[in-house]
Amino acid sequence: MADDLPRIAVWDPDEVSIRVARGFQVRDALREVRDILVIDLGAPASRGGLLVCFCGMRVELPRELTPWSSPCAVG
Secondary structure: OEOOOOOOEEEEOOOOEEEEEOOOOHHHHHHHHHHHHHHHOOOOOOOOOOOEOOOOOEOOOOHHHOOOOOOOOOO
């Protein structure tokens, strides 16, 4: 999570990460992260809310973007 980004989510190839701006609706942030993964990075489209990296591995999200999950469900 970051402050003062030009968009909700920004791909940072130097850090091999996607930075997400604070203060936006979770669904909007997740939509932008999914678009970055699928459109910009060529990740396979996934179903059911699961985010998948272009390498095929599951993308782990920070707790701020997964408020509905319990600690047991993460991982």
